[in-house]
Amino acid sequence: MAARRMVTLDDVAREAGVSVSTASRTLNGTPSKVSATTQARVRDVAVRLGYATNLAAQAVALGRSQSVGLIVGSIPEDYQNPVTAGVFRAAADRDLLVSTAITSISDIERTTRAVRQLRGQRASVIVVVGTEAPDSDGVAELVDELGRAEHEGARVVMIGISGTPFDSVVVDDHKAGADMAAALHNIGYRQFAVIAGTGPGLLSQQRVDGFRDGLHRSGVDLSPDRIIWQDFNHDGGYRGAGELLRRHSVDAVFCVNDAMAIGACVRFREAGVNIGTDLAVAGCDDIPALRDIDPPLSTVHLPWIEAAEAAFSLAEHDRSEGRYVVLEGFPLLRSSTPGVPAPAAVEGPGA
Structure with a gap:
């Protein structure tokens, strides 16, 4: 079967009775220069003929494409990455396509190649998601x-990485851990353990430090042997729970992300531990998968959708000036952490 000829902008213009430049402004460029009636006629014709904008040609003409470049360290296979989900949602609200590169910032060659590809696509916005410190391996090369890319007209925004010349949005992970510690202490828990995630970046360490500091302010010390380090995912949580069962008896466990908390709950249940009755378990992030967990899992709600929206708002500025947006979350206590009942009062003689 012969291939069908692609509908061109010339076809749309001819059918709508307008110049090619008018059709182009309406569909690809600056429709404000075209009357509303003409815009409607051109768009109706484009839909009827099945016209699709040549994005490559548009990028050349405008200097930028209607696309977003996303560089992220990983996209988990077990549960949705809340930051990535927020970026995709914010981009969709703006009718922007997303090109995604998965790479570790410390892998300088691969990360640099990803940025160059996004430069070649003329991405209008490049969002980099990570948890690295500004002096971490690969960050200087990435910044260069x-x-x-910004010199060529793109806008660059960081999510989770601060201290670079670019505008950034961060979530206060230290406060997230501290707030959960205070919340669990306030409902009666006193013996704690943490299942933490290994790997590059500051996120896990900041949540652990925050949790430990929050307990310390409540008069409870968390010894280093009660912090179990495993992979930053569901399987790591599962293994961490197994290790905890062999080493300690505690009242409450804080897992530094929800995927780890879910994995830990699986292992605890296999050992006959009733979550919420025998042991309290809490996570961090408030991912949608928690809706399917029984009992409902306590967590720290973190504003990942808001972080993505804030990143795109920063991208509306003409250039980076080191702007810095800090967002905070809050604990959500559910059935997995019902609290410790206060001891019943003992009445004295003659009461």
Whole structure:
């Protein structure tokens, strides 16, 4: 079967009775220069003929494409990455396509290549998601390459990485851990353990430090042997729970993300531990998968959707100036942490 000829902008213009430049402004460029009646006629014709904008040609003409470049360290296979989900949702609200590169910032060659590909696509916005410190391996090289992208007209925004020349949005992970510690202490728990995630970046360590500091302010010390380090995912939580069962008896366990908390709950249940009755378990992030957990899992709600929206708002500025947005979450206590009942009062003689 012969291939069907692609509908061109010339076809749309001819059918709508307008110039090619008018059709182009309506569909690809600056429709404000075209009357509303003409815009409606051109768009109706484009839909009827099945016209699709040539994005490559548009990028050349405008200098930028209607796309977003996303660089992220990982996209978990077991549960949705809440940051990535927020970026995709915010981009969709703006009718922008997302090109995603999965790479570790410390892998300098691969990360630099990803940025160059996004530069070649003329991405209008490049969002980098990570938890690295500004002096971590690969960050300086990444900043240099992203600087070239901004010089060419792209906007660069960081989510989770601060201290670079680019505008950034961060969530206060230290406060998230501290707030959960205070919340669990306030409902009666006193013997704690933490299942923490290994790997590059500051997120896990900041949540652990916050939890430990929050307990310390409540008069409880968390010894290092009660912090169990495992992979930053469901399987790591499962293994961490097994290790905890062999080493300690505690009242409450804080897992530094929800995927780890879910994995830990699986292992605890296999050992005959009733979550919420025998042991309290809490996570962090408030991912949608928690809706399917029984009992409902306590967590720290973190504003990942808001973080993505804030990143796109920063991208509306003409250039980066080191703007810095800090967002905070809050604990959500559910059935997995029902609290410790206060001891009943003992009445004295003659009461």
